[in-house]
Amino acid sequence: MKNLIIDIDGTIIDGNREINNSSLFINKLENIGSNFILATNSIKSHEVQVARLKKIGINVEAKKIYTPIDSINLIIKDKKISNAMIIGTHEEICQIKVNNTIKNPEVVILLDFEKEKFGYRELQLIIDKIENGCPVISASGSPYYLKDGKKHLDTGAFVTLIESVSGKRVEILGKPSNKYFLNAGAILGSKNDNVYVIGDDWNTDILGAKNAGFRSILIKSGKYRRGDENKGKPDFLVDNLTDLLDSDM
Ligand SMILES: [Mg+2]
Numbered sequence: 001m002k003n004l005i006i007d008i009d010g011t012i013i014d015g016n017r018e019i020n021n022s023s024l025f026i027n028k029l030e031n032i033g034s035n036f037i038l039a040t041n042s043i044k045s046h047e048v049q050v051a052r053l054k055k056i057g058i059n060v061e062a063k064k065i066y067t068p069i070d071s072i073n074l075i076i077k078d079k080k081i082s083n084a085m086i087i088g089t090h091e092e093i094c095q096i097k098v099n100n101t102i103k104n105p106e107v108v109i110l111l112d113f114e115k116e117k118f119g120y121r122e123l124q125l126i127i128d129k130i131e132n133g134c135p136v137i138s139a140s141g142s143p144y145y146l147k148d149g150k151k152h153l154d155t156g157a158f159v160t161l162i163e164s165v166s167g168k169r170v171e172i173l174g175k176p177s178n179k180y181f182l183n184a185g186a187i188l189g190s191k192n193d194n195v196y197v198i199g200d201d202w203n204t205d206i207l208g209a210k211n212a213g214f215r216s217i218l219i220k221s222g223k224y225r226r227g228d229e230n231k232g233k234p235d236f237l238v239d240n241l242t243d244l245l246d247s248d249m
Contacts, residue, residue, distance in 0.1 A: 003190040004029070004036035005066070005181070005214070007199035008049065010222020012038070012241070013056055019221045023057035025241040030060065035188055037066040039197075041174045041204070043092055043111055043139050068139035068174035069095045071183040072109060075137070075173070081106045085129065087122065088112040105129065110138040110170070113158050123158070130166045141172040176208025185212065198241070200224045202232030217244070 006012065012022035029036050038060060040049065046062035053060060069092070076084070076098055084098045088111030093100050096109060108129050130136050140155040159170045173179050185195050195214040199205025200222030209216040210233075218224065218234035219241060229237045238244060 002035050003188050003195045004034060005039050005184050005188070005195060005197045005209070006036055007197075007201070007205050008038050008040040008053075009042070010200035010224075011198060011205075011219055012058065013052065014222065016052070016055060018056035018058070020240045021242050025245060026053075026058045026060065028245060035190065036064070037184060037187060038064055039066045039175070039184055041068060041140060041142075043067055043069050043088070043095075045091060045095055066184050066187060068180060069111070070187070071173040071180050072137065072139065073097050074183045074186065075179070076107075079106075084109050085126075085134075086111060087118070087126070089115050105134060108134055108136040110136065110140075110155050110158060112139075113153070113155060123161070126162055127165055130162060130168055130170075135171070136162060136168075137171045137173055139172075140174045141177070142174075175204040176211070178208075178212050181208055181212035181214060185214065196235075198244075202228040202234070206232030206234045 012019055012026060042049070046065040049065045050060060050062050073096065076096070082098055083101050083105050084096065084107045085102050085105035086093045086096055086100045086109045092111045102125060108126055126136065138155055138159050141159055142154045143157040143160065144151040145154045159172070163170055171179070181197070188195060193213065193215065196217055197205055197209030197214050198217045198219060200219050202218060206216045206218050216234040217236045217238060218229055218232055220237070220239050
């Protein structure tokens with residue numbers, strides 16, 4: 001199998017357990033020299049992701065991990081941006097390859113609002129920037145995430161707030177955005193119809209893939225619920241990643 005963008009959570013790992021011999025599948029891809037990346041919407045560093053995978057027996061290099069921050073860094077490189085105002089934790093900000101400054105940024109980058117000392121003043125500052133013509137991009141469009149059955153505010157909630165006040169669009173660089181997948185395809189260096197996206201989410205993985213012109217494989221694990229194939233209409237539906245090892249895709 002060649003040219004794969006493989007979702008991490010719900011597809012190859014569930015919390016800290018591997019899903020259905022996923023380590024066998026990924027290690028086999030490594031052995032046969034497949035062109036693949038492991039894609040996530042998490043903005044934790046590559047090293048954190050590599051360590052998580054290592055615990056379940058998957059050994060991949062950091063460069064095989066692809067996150068919304070990689071997508072953002074590609075845009076920064078393309079547009080030759082050197083100054084940005086970044087909202088996030090120290091660990092997250094360190095992954096973005098620009099100067100972090102509130103003075104004349106070329107772009108505002110939203111990573112994570114869940115940190116100490118973030119409040120009204122910073123939000124107003126973002127509004128001031130966008131009102132003055134500074135573009136705003138975000139790693140995520142999700143309004144909330146679930147933790148212990150409770151909804152917690154996520155970056156997308158602030159995206160909605162900023163858009164509603166400014167009347168301007170905030171570009172999302174995470175799944176299921178087109179940019180996320182197209183930048184992943186650029187990293188793989190392959191033509192779109194030769195790329196397969198494998199994931200458990202009919203929306204963020206499958207529709208995201210299709211909108212970018214990629215082929216898609218929905219796996220019956222993680223978020224998958226019966227009938228999701230009718231919503232996302234993937235090219236293939238599989239029970240198990242290892243089923244793909246015998247295919248000639
Ligand atoms: Mg998933």
